[in-house]
Each structure stands twice: as structure tokens, then as C-alpha cells.
Amino acid sequence: MAKKNLESEIMLAAEKLFIEKGFEATSTTDITKMVGCNQALVNYYFRTKEKLFQKIFSQKLEHIWSFMTLESNKSISLFDFISRFINAYFEELTTNKKLPFFIINELVINQERRKFIREEIILSDKFQNYYTTLNNLVQAEVKKGTIRDIEPSDLLLHIISLTVFTFISLPLYEDFFLKDDVGVQNYVNDRKEEIIILIINGIRK
Amino acid sequence: MAKKNLESEIMLAAEKLFIEKGFEATSTTDITKMVGCNQALVNYYFRTKEKLFQKIFSQKLEHIWSFMTLESNKSISLFDFISRFINAYFEELTTNKKLPFFIINELVINQERRKFIREEIILSDKFQNYYTTLNNLVQAEVKKGTIRDIEPSDLLLHIISLTVFTFISLPLYEDFFLKDDVGVQNYVNDRKEEIIILIINGIRK
DNA sequence: GTCTATATGCTGATAGAC
DNA sequence: GTCTATCAGCATATAGAC
Numbered sequence: 001m002a003k004k005n006l007e008s009e010i011m012l013a014a015e016k017l018f019i020e021k022g023f024e025a026t027s028t029t030d031i032t033k034m035v036g037c038n039q040a041l042v043n044y045y046f047r048t049k050e051k052l053f054q055k056i057f058s059q060k061l062e063h064i065w066s067f068m069t070l071e072s073n074k075s076i077s078l079f080d081f082i083s084r085f086i087n088a089y090f091e092e093l094t095t096n097k098k099l100p101f102f103i104i105n106e107l108v109i110n111q112e113r114r115k116f117i118r119e120e121i122i123l124s125d126k127f128q129n130y131y132t133t134l135n136n137l138v139q140a141e142v143k144k145g146t147i148r149d150i151e152p153s154d155l156l157l158h159i160i161s162l163t164v165f166t167f168i169s170l171p172l173y174e175d176f177f178l179k180d181d182v183g184v185q186n187y188v189n190d191r192k193e194e195i196i197i198l199i200i201n202g203i204r205k
Numbered sequence: 206m207a208k209k210n211l212e213s214e215i216m217l218a219a220e221k222l223f224i225e226k227g228f229e230a231t232s233t234t235d236i237t238k239m240v241g242c243n244q245a246l247v248n249y250y251f252r253t254k255e256k257l258f259q260k261i262f263s264q265k266l267e268h269i270w271s272f273m274t275l276e277s278n279k280s281i282s283l284f285d286f287i288s289r290f291i292n293a294y295f296e297e298l299t300t301n302k303k304l305p306f307f308i309i310n311e312l313v314i315n316q317e318r319r320k321f322i323r324e325e326i327i328l329s330d331k332f333q334n335y336y337t338t339l340n341n342l343v344q345a346e347v348k349k350g351t352i353r354d355i356e357p358s359d360l361l362l363h364i365i366s367l368t369v370f371t372f373i374s375l376p377l378y379e380d381f382f383l384k385d386d387v388g389v390q391n392y393v394n395d396r397k398e399e400i401i402i403l404i405i406n407g408i409r410k
Numbered sequence: 411g412t413c414t415a416t417a418t419g420c421t422g423a424t425a426g427a428c
Numbered sequence: 429g430t431c432t433a434t435c436a437g438c439a440t441a442t443a444g445a446c
Contacts, residue, residue, distance in 0.1 A: 006430080022314070024229040028422060038431055043423055045429095101313055107377055108306055109227065114380040122381050148406075154399045161370035162363065169366075172312055175319040176327050194359045201353075202407030211411080232439065243413055248441055250411095 007045045009035045015056050019102045023053050057106060057113065060099065065121055067092055069130050078137040083196050086159060090192045093167050100167045147203045155203065162195045212250045214240045220261050224307045228258055262311060262318065265304065270326055272297055274335050283342040288401050291364060295397045298372050305369045352408045360408065367400045
């Protein structure tokens, strides 16, 4: 509850509003109204609204990306990787359900941010190592004859597609079938289990 | 090439821009500039920008929804349904790659449009029949012992998640791996085949 | 039906007092 | 560091001439 300083309060309010409503629909006036301070302070601390957004976006992206690589490093077999990864991924996103939409949305809309990701993540050693590790796990199972020959990128895409879409479509599920928080959480848990089964079954020989 | 009238030209330009940049980022000035007519005409024909958007959105939604049910009615077995549906779905979206993002985006952002869908689609007889038909296909295979016991809703969600995410993430794929149109089309085709295999394998016993 | 002109409001950003 | 005051720009919408 302790107020720290207006700079960090603006960051927190902005984070909340950007994730909730997106960049375009959030005004600096909205942000400072939530904090209870003056609108000019946004420009004082962050120079522009765009720079404030970039700061928050990078932060969120870094968080999710370091989390993803962290979890996968612990895995010792492919099936282990899949179930551990999806479980951790779901747990993480459950505490921040709007994050997937926020990230995807801004990446689709803004080409500059895609270029940023390409340079900061895709081309990084960390990602290359990550992909090599996954590739080794896949190849080991293929040689053992336990799974069909599949591209690691396809496996990764399956996992991400199914997980991310679950959370993106959550508001739809909620309103289409009139579910409360408990109903939503049950749905998320059910989807998680079903997705793990689908993928593991789906790559088996 | 024949110019019909400004009303339909405004509709077409608006459709293009709304799908390209979204509602917020598209101004009525943008729309009329593309047509080459006066900005006031938007309000003359459609009263407000919001009403113009609603008209286009309903139209697109109706198109994609009637298309989805049409294809599935032809199916005679579950595996037939799955591969026919995904093939047709991919073919349709290939001609309009930004449509999935457009629809999802507006549904996530705007609760009113979710309510609209609930009343117009989810609660409609057409949808209920559609779901019953799918359920029958699933139950038939479960009884035959060819597939595991799965909820039809889960199957539908798998298909939609994997298909829709493919197209939503297309700009990302394009920029991350520097692909041209041919590369993108190959990627889409590869994903389609892989998704069909994953789902059919994934529900098999 | 199409135009010009304009009202009204909100945006992000800056200058300068305290 | 925080405020007030204010600017310039762009948005949608409307009134009225032609």
C-alpha cells in the first residue's frame, strides 16, 4: 500500500490500462487520472506516451520469454518437456490472462515491434540454444521410434497456438456461456489437460 | 472497374482499412481519402463511424459463419469432417489472411459484440443443429472404438485454435524469418497438413 | 447526392510558475 | 518533482450551399 513515487505509479497504471485496452485506446489522461496526478508527468518521466509503452512492453516480453526458456531447461525428455512446459505456461498466464492478447495484438499491429523481437530474441544465442535443445529432444525420440518425424518448430507452434488461443478467447467463452470466475478456471484447467493429451497423442507413432 | 456509387465504395474502402488497421486506427478521413470523396459522406450514408463498422463486421461474421456450417454439413464421417473442414477453412482464410485477427480482436475488445454473437449465433437453431451433428459424428466413432472419448467442443476448439493462430501469427512468421509471399504460402500449406495430422492422431485411440 | 465550412471535443506535448 | 496553462493537431459529426 505504501506509495513509492509517481514514476512507478504511472508505470503500474499504464501497464494495467495498456493491457486492458491497448495502446491506441489508452490516453495519458486516463493513466494519470488513475494515479491521481497531473497529465504532464507522463511526459516529464517518459518523454512520450510511445516510450512509456515500449518500456512496459519490453518488460513484459522479457518476463515471459525468460520464463519460457527457464522451464524448458529443466526437462530431461520430450514428453517431460511438453507437459512441464504447458503446465508452467498455463500457470503463468492464469495470473495474467490478458497478457497473450496484449503481446500478440501489439506484434500484429506494429511492425517495428516485430523487428525488435527478431533482433532481441529470435537472433539471440539464448533462443538458438533453446531451439537446439528442443531439436535434440525431438530427434532422440524419433530415433527411439516413439514419435513420428516432426519439425521442432511445428511442435512449438502447436503448443503456443493452443495455449495462447485458450487465453485470447477467454472473454468469448465467458460471455458466450455466461461463466463466472470459477467456471472460467475450470475451463482453463480442462483445456490444459486436453491440450497435453492431444499433443502427446498427436506426435506419437 | 465500373464505379457503382459512393456508398458501396465507402463500404469497400472501410472494410479494407478496418481489417488492415483496426477500428481505432482508421479515421473516416482515411476512408474517404481512399475513395476520393468527401469526409462528410460517411456520416451522410452511415450516420456514424461506429454504425459503418457494425455493418461491415456483421457482414464478415455472417460470411465466415455460414461458410463454416456449409462445409461441415457435407461430411459423412468424423475424419472426413476434420480434414474437409480444415482444408476449406484454410482455403477461405488464405484469400483473406487478416480476417481472423480482425474478428478476434474486435470480439476481445468489445463486449457488446460478444453479446451480439451470443444472441445471433450461439443461441441460434443453426448452431445448435451444427453442434448436435458434430456430437453425433464424435459419438459414432467413440462407440466404434476408433477415437478416445472427447468433448465435441474440445475438438472444435483444437481446430479453431490451430487454424486461427496460424493466420494471426502470419505477420510474425513473415518478419521473424524474412519470408516473401511464396515462403508464407508454403508455410501455411505445411501448417495445414501438420495440423490435420496432429488432430486426427491426437484423438485416435 | 455531394460538396464546403465549421463546431466541438479530445489528444499528446511543452513552457514556465512554484 | 509537481503543478497550471496552453498549444497545435486531428478526430467525428453537423449545417447548409449547390
